[in-house]
Amino acid sequence: MRFLPIVLIALPGALRAQAPHNAPLTDAQQIAAAVLPLPAEFRADARVLGHRAGGKELVTLRDGRGAFTCLASDPAATRFHVACYHKSLEPFMARGRALRASGVKDDQVDSTRFREIRNGTLAMPKQPAALYSLTGPLGSYDPATNTARGARPLSVIYISGATTQSTGLTATPTQGAPWIMYPGTPKAHIMLVPKM
Numbered sequence: 001m002r003f004l005p006i007v008l009i010a011l012p013g014a015l016r017a018q019a020p021h022n023a024p025l026t027d028a029q030q031i032a033a034a035v036l037p038l039p040a041e042f043r044a045d046a047r048v049l050g051h052r053a054g055g056k057e058l059v060t061l062r063d064g065r066g067a068f069t070c071l072a073s074d075p076a077a078t079r080f081h082v083a084c085y086h087k088s089l090e091p092f093m094a095r096g097r098a099l100r101a102s103g104v105k106d107d108q109v110d111s112t113r114f115r116e117i118r119n120g121t122l123a124m125p126k127q128p129a130a131l132y133s134l135t136g137p138l139g140s141y142d143p144a145t146n147t148a149r150g151a152r153p154l155s156v157i158y159i160s161g162a163t164t165q166s167t168g169l170t171a172t173p174t175q176g177a178p179w180i181m182y183p184g185t186p187k188a189h190i191m192l193v194p195k196m
Contacts, residue, residue: 030072037132088125
C-alpha cells in the first residue's frame with residue numbers, strides 16, 4: 001500500500017500526456033502547427049490559412065511574402081493534417097477547395113480541374129513545385145511543445161503532365177524510393193515518402 005499514493009499522483013499526469021488535444025487551437029497555435037512540415041528557412045514567411053472558432057471556411061491567419069501557403073489542420077477532421085504548397089500551385093489548390101465547398105465530390109473535383117486546365121481556364125505551374133505535409137492521428141499535435149508526435153511526413157514535387165518515361169521514375173509505390181503518382185495528368189507528382 002505504500003506505493004498507492006505515488007501511483008495515484010502520477011496517473012493524472014500520465015493520462016494528461018496521452019489525452020488528445022481536441023480543444024480549439026488559437027490562431028498562433030494553428031500557424032505554428034501549419035508550418036511544421038516546411039523546411040525551417042521557409043516557415044517565417046509562409047502564408048497560413050486556418051479556421052476561426054465555429055467557422056467552416058478557411059481564412060487567412062497570417063499573410064506571407066514567402067514561397068509557400070500552409071493549411072492548418074481542420075478542427076472538424078478525424079485526424080491531424082497540415083500541408084504547405086508552393087505558391088505556384090495556389091490556383092489549382094484554391095479551385096479544389098472552391099469545388100468541394102460547392103458540393104462537388106471525390107473524383108469530380110479532379111475531372112473538373114483537369115477539364116479547366118485543358119481548356120485554359122485554370123493554370124498549373126510550368127516548373128516543378130513542392131508540397132510538404134504531416135499527417136497523424138487526432139490529438140497527435142501538442143501545442144505546448146509544437147510537435148506532432150507520430151505524424152508522418154510526406155514531400156511531393158508536382159510536375160504537371162510528367163510520366164514514367166519523362167522522369168525515369170516508376171509509377172509503383174516503392175519503399176524508400178521516389179515514385180510518380182498520377183502520371184500523365186495535370187496533377188502528376190513525385191512522391192517522396194520516408195517510410196510507407
